[in-house]
Amino acid sequence: MAANSFTSESFYSPDIGGQISMLWEFIKAPLIVPLLTICVYICLAMSIMVFMERLYMGIVIVLVKLFWKKPEKRYKWEAMRDDDLEDGNAAFPMVYKISIGAACNLSWPADRLVIQVLDDSTDFTIKDMIERECLRWASKGVNIRYQIRETRGGYKAGALKEGLKHDYVKQCEYVVIFDADFRPEPEFLRRAVPFLIHNPDIALVQARWRFVNSNECLLTRMQEMSLDYHFTVEQEVGSATHAFFGFNGTGGIWRIAAINEAGGWNDRTTVEDMDLAVRAGLKGWKFLYLGDLQVYSELPSTFKAFRFQQHRWSCGPANLFRKMMMGIATNKKVTLYKKFYVIYSFFFVRKIIAHFFTFFFYCVVLPLSILVPEVVPSALLWVLFENVMSFHRTKAAFIGLLEAKRVNEWVVTEKLGDKLSIKGNKSGSNKKSLRKLLGDRIQVHELDSRCFCSCWML
Secondary structure (H helix, E strand, C coil), X not given: CHHHHHHHHHCCCCCXXXXXXXXXXXXXXXXXXXXXXXXHHHHHHHHHHHHHHHHHHHHHHHHHHHCCXXXXXXXXXXXXXXXHCCCHHHHCCCEEEECCHHHHCCCCCHHHEEEEEEECCCCHHHHHHHXXXXXXXXXXXXXXXXXXXXXXXXXXXXXXXXXXXXXXXXXXXXEEECCCCCEECCCHHHHHHHHHHHCCCEEEEEEEEEECCCCCCHHHHHHHHHHHHHHHHHHHHHHHCCCCCCCCCCCEEEEHHHHHHCCCCCCCCCCHHHHHHHHHHHCCCEEEEEEEEEEEECCCCCHHHHHHHHHHHHHHHHHHHHHHHHHHHHCCCCCHHHHHHHHHHHHHHHHHHHHHHHHHHHHHHHHHHHHCCXXXXXXXXXXXXXXXXHHHHHHHHHHHHHCCCCCCCCCCCCCCCCHHHHCHHHHCCCCCCHHHHHCCCCCCCCCCCCCCCCCCCC
């Protein structure tokens, strides 16, 4: 009778709110509480994994700063001086560069330098602007080549792969890549190239990114803090321990022999740079990160551009992990430690678990715990922005792992370029405009405009 009375008075009551409340109380204890408790423990396990990874990198970076020798002391390195060259400029390796303004300012003998501009834009106005810029540099005696493709297949990987097929780059040995909004230091090549010349086991020398618009808005300031950790800790640890660090796609100089041995550029994922770095690492090549070698670039300053960038940066690594996990595990050319580092630390914890933990704990477990006081997870801070982006990154990681729709979506990160200078002094008199830092040699336009800079040496 009691059960019948409960049903008739509760579930058939005209009070909808009362029905929902009674249904919640009916299923909470036997179902919701146990499930949420399990979720809390899963989140706890993921948090421990992320914490241990951060702790490991923290310990290593402290040891690096205290005891490790600088790259110039750990590797053979000799400065390239014009007055010490017996064979004149012939002693300088031939350099192949893909870009315009940034590349033309590099300090390197002109007769040992070839500039290739790969234009993948679809806007004829942009194409005309870039071609005229190339002609302007050519009129100054710069060996510059303007290249376009009939199709945009493979996006950046396809463009770089196509760029290698031209006869005038066959003699080159090294390549450095710069996107259109990147500006390297003038001494970039002179500082980086000797590491490759004197250490034949090094495949890549990666520079540190700096950002000309880091103070533009709160979004760019938050990105700078996140990327500062990436370069200061993650890249430094991978380089110092000879384990692995992901090539950042631009601002790095490659040995062409390593690219060829690794199988060249591949467009099977949206992180062609990481893909190439992993394959080269599995061939036994080493990577060197120079934290004091800087190259300037621009951060996305709109949420839409940042969201598309984060989708690519989260989906791509997860998809690459799916494609290469077994190949890494069965590889015989690298040590067991390196396999563990790449599979567990680099991919599983940093590229997957970190996203899952942030989303499920802050966006699922914590909100549900408000409705279920029996389960009490503790947290110090709940950041709304990070919650939104954790959902976006987690979704992208799932898409990459399951190779679902949008897995190969490539939306070029929109940059404001010289539009920043239009704002004048609205951002404060102490800020440097992008035009001042990048110069007026190149402008960054819509989403599909691309330029790259690469250096190749004999």
